[in-house]
Amino acid sequence: MDEKTAELRDIFLDTTGGETVTERQEEGRGSLAAESDADGRIAELVARMRERYEFASDLDDAALQRVVRLFFEDAADAAIAAAVDADEATVFDARMDLHLVRDADREAPFDLAELRSLYVEDVPLAERAAELDADEETVAHYSRVVAADVRSTRANDRFRDEFAELLTESDLKHGLTEDAREDGLREAAEDIETNVSF
Incomplete structure (x- = not known):
């Protein structure tokens, strides 16, 4: 720490009356919080479906939740099977159980x-x-x-629609912020007059 930085630090400590210059970070509701909310809701829906229907698949609820996520990521049954350590026939049964x-x-x-x-x-x-x-x-x-x-x-496609809404919402939360940033930059750039003459 050079002399100027030390001086600024002392001024800051005197002004704030604090003993530290770092502020504790608060937990924010970011994309991870939204994702865990979606996971919780997917778990609830899978549990409700298991209560309501007789499942042919012997996958546990955690694996079924993974099937739901991967299905909406357009993963093929072979890829889903590898992810949940099952064969493709089991994944097919699981998808049918979940109306996917x-x-x-x-x-x-x-x-x-x-x-x-x-x-x-x-x-x-x-x-x-x-x-x-x-x-x-x-x-x-x-x-x-x-x-x-x-x-x-x-069931008025309720379960499938809710899965889709939950998973596309979490995708949109990631994608829309990036799109908005890009669109904002594009609009700002459009207003700039480029008159370059040498």
């Missing part, structure tokens, strides 16, 4: 609307397969997709 159906899940080799009708009418699997001229394993797979869609629709 992708458009690609609905690309069946037969009319999915017809399967939906058979499912809602509670037609046995073997008869569904015969009606759709497909093997039982394939029909069982797409029946899981239909079941997830039906349950989601009956």
Whole structure:
């Protein structure tokens, strides 16, 4: 500390009456707080769904929360499986349990609307397969997709929508501040007259 800095420090200490020049930092509600709020809400939703529906997946709630997050990050089932230490079939079951159906899940080799009708009418699997001229394993797979869609629709897509809102909100909080900063700089730069002549 040079002489000038020491002098300024002494003036500061005399003026404030304090013994230290560093101020304790307060805990702020930043992005980490918002993220933990989202985590807590996702945990609540997963627990509510487990109470309300019979889950096919044997993943615990912490792993299911991870599935939700990764799903909304557009991670493939293989990547999700690696993250939760499970196989892809388990992740597929977990996604269906949580009403997290992708458009690609609905690309069946037969009319999915017809399967939906058979499912809602509670037609046995073997008869569904015969009606759709497909093997039982394939029909069982797409029946899981239909079941997830039906349950989601009956709940007004509430769970999926809440997951999406929570996770896109936390993404927006990170992204919007950066976008606002960039937009502000861009607008400020647009007003600058550049008249350079040498």
